[in-house]
Amino acid sequence: MIGKLNHVAIVVPDLTTATALYRDTLGAAVSQPVDLPPHGVTVVFVTLPNTKIELLHPFGETSPIAGFLEKNPSGGIHHICYEVDDILAARDRLKAQGARVLGDGEPKIGAHDKPVLFLHPKDFCGTLVELEQA
């Protein structure tokens, strides 16, 4: 069911520092920061030849990543995102198998203007999983 690895997301305490690290030290192509209010994050996209890295920082008062940053003040890998061909079919199959789909269970439009869903980290080996419609 899951296809390509779309991105790995890293929560960072300081986006400017993290962007400089990826651009100047690691030599990657990085975007400007983009605020995504419906998701409670600001994101910098790092484009690699075979996938993407997203550098995330909390946006707004009720960010879903605020708790993670509190527990991991130096930052850390926050989630991995897999592509699926049919996100509603994937959701229904996962729910039938007992996986917890986060939020209200309805896909939101994600950072790449495609529908996304999140699966509880405790159901997937301690890793928060994002699914994105391919």
Ligand SMILES: C[C@H](C(=O)O)C(=O)SCCNC(=O)CCNC(=O)[C@H](O)C(C)(C)COP(=O)(O)OP(=O)(O)OC[C@H]1O[C@@H](n2cnc3c(N)ncnc32)[C@H](O)[C@@H]1OP(=O)(O)O
């Ligand atoms: C838009 C863009 C895109 O790419 O399209 C994005 O990705 S937006 C990315 C930001 N959006 C999201 O992350 C949305 C989905 N996430 C969420 O709803 C929430 O972050 C959440 C429910 C996973 C966790 O929320 P929280 O940290 O406030 O909750 P808790 O503190 O109660 O956490 C419950 C348990 O899960 C653990 N836990 C929390 N977050 C993570 C994580 N990222 N990876 C692994 N474990 C995690 C906690 O340590 C705790 O474990 P223990 O009990 O053992 O201490």
Ligand SMILES: [Co+2]
């Ligand atoms: Co993501």
